[in-house]
Amino acid sequence: MDIVSPEHHQASGFIDHCRVSVPGRTEVAGNHQDHQGGCVIASAVDRRIVCDAYVDAGSRIRVRSYGHGECSINLADPNCWTSRASERNTTVSLVRGMAAQLMQQGVELQGCTLDIHSDIPPGAGLSSSAAFELCVGAALAAIGGWRIIAHRDGVSLEDDIREKRLTPLHLSQMALHAERAFFGKPCGIMDQIACAFGGVILMDFANRVNPAISKVVLPPSCDGYTYLLVSCGSGHEDATSSFASVAQDMQDAADAFGVAQLRDISMGQYVNDIGRVRAEYGDLVALRGLAFFEEFRLVQRRVEALRRDDAQSFVYLTNRSSIVSAEHLQNVGFPGDHEDAMVTLALCQRVLAELTVPVDGTLCGSARIHGGGFGGTIQVVVPNDKVEPFVERIESLLGTGACMLVKLGAPGIRVESAAA
Template identity: 35%
Template sequence: MKTTEIKEQVVSGKYDALIEDLYADPSLLDYQKQRYAGALDKYQTLFGDDEVSIYSAAGRSEISGNHTDHQHGCVLAGSINLDAIGIVSKQDHVIKVISDDFDIKPIDLNDLDKKENEIGTSEALIRGVVSKLKELGYNVGGFKAFITSDVLMGAGLSSSAAFESIIGTIIDGLYNDMKIDMVTIAKVGQYAENVYFGKPCGLMDQCACAVGGLISIDFKDTSNPIVNSVNVDFSKYDHSLCIVDTKGSHADLTDAYGAVPQEMKEVAHYFGKEVLREVDEDEFYANIANLRTALNNDRAILRAIHFFNENRRVNTIVERLNKDDFEGFKTLIQESGNSSYKFLQNVYADFDYKNQAVSLGLAMSEMILKDHGVCRVHGGGFAGTIQAFVENSYVETYKEEIEKVFGKGSCHILKVRKLGGCKVID
């Protein structure tokens, strides 16, 4: 259908049920209809009234498995109802994308080699995704697209992984009949980010954005991680996922982030292993005194303790959800957060101890929530965001009170959505 026809149908309500199902929140219906209509108008302004289709890829939130993936551990993550959407039509030989206000340079499909001058750019991500899909034997082709995203940048919700995933999903839909497995789309996104973009990220972000719903990922074999969907209808528990931006700066935190895997690997190396997943837990505890002498770093030992407990906790959380034990789930989420705070120690940087916005956010959240929810540090930590699972009936109270501390608009009320990368309207 042409952009004008799809817009008329969106505005008239033809896709209301589809939109409500995708975004898992009826209160967002009007917002999403306006958003889709605006994106269609923007496409038409840029490219004309073409025959188009609409694609989506979700943002993500890590739920448990904090800093375990780089030690080949287990992670539980979920796609959220913030996403990137793309208005797309086919064209020959060239991919032309305008992403919100970014006019991305055209990608010629006859030249998919890595470009040193594109490192760190959107062009690198597109070129890398298409190159890898072609190498894997999938059909690739040109398209023009307007992509807009409401995935928050810098909030640990994986805006870059959502972009990679939507590019892969568009190629899947236009040229492969949506037959590419979404884990493959995720791996392709990771490849693009690692090799073409130049960022050594893991696979968790891309998997959660592309696969959708709640997923557990076991990274024991990082080349072939085991990805399982946790078939739970999260909406039935009457809780929302709140992400609170505590306004802490990520500037100058590279060393703080880098020290986490480095120190965990120091412990592993003591046992002649590369990562903690390869270390026998009983042997680790039997050698605590020796480790203290050898490493002269108690924090490394505490971080290893976090890894062993957190890695085991992921599977227990999945068991609780499979047994419909949401209260048990919340208890374990709180335990996971406490472990990150006490043992992993990623709530503030020790060299900047006066700035503890995440710590303050957790303290205030516990006071506000009482028995109406649980909270924990979100994502990499040290600055940025916290996560809270809050009873739907208490969400507005929590939002109002926590925003008194961190400002209007700092609390984002989200839902776990069923789908990751998908074709929305053909």
């Protein structure tokens, strides 16, 4: 992971200004796996949020996000660190949540202004909220005299806190708490870790709060493909309750077996006794529980495909994942008249079929719902020689600018400059 710390940034002592940037992320494989102990391949992307933090004489943390307005919290308020129901699903809740977490770890917060710019499109499934949380947290810590350092295995949180150090994992855990307890979204920690660590990584969430993280090297065969996101025409900013229902349904399926998470039983055990889930919680819960096992297996097979340098198999298995999302997880769209994501997915698959040389009917690329689902974007992997005709055809159907080319493997949190 690539973190650039200012040379003059000492282990203690405030600084007047710093610049922090954090990338967005894309979930390459592993839909709704993190909250049930599964595995995810994720990558930081070449879209970033940048924060210039300036210390000022006031008692407020003021955030000015260009294009998204301004908010602030008052450090002099004795109840400053308490989550507020009136702030649920708002930007200020994330600022308050990160400030509260930092204060609890001993960071001495100062009045400051955070000027934020971002080219991560909101509602596109690139985890703009996770990137925002991390950017705010890293900036507040840095101007408070704390160092942001690379993660090291075997070093305890207590040791780092004593030396006024924070790692990407520490910040990710704080951001998770801010999003769950203050913003009100029952998410897992996958988004935060992917943005914070950067690169392409495999996360194993057998321990959901402290997952095993390993680097993924994309083999040469992947160089023959381009990664695109196709806009559905509607974001998923208002889909918090739908995200929550997926997580809750999967947890209900685990509860039916008396386990903490679905990872704790085998697919065979689940399938052989799926009737108890149907009887107690209904068919949608049963299907979403089954989706966990199907996707978990598909992630393992895609990891194996990358290890043997077989991008074609990776693409094929990703199309299988798309079917699991649509049929089992049912997170592509909202049933009824607003099926933007489902229509976009169908059109992407149709165009890929048009571009495929008919040999065995296997699509030349893949298309699946991206991230948590319910709108946002469709993730499409296209052979390099098919990118131009794919984009031309899709944008003739969905409008100019519907396709966004995304590059994988961007660096994670960066403290890019500071002035004493």
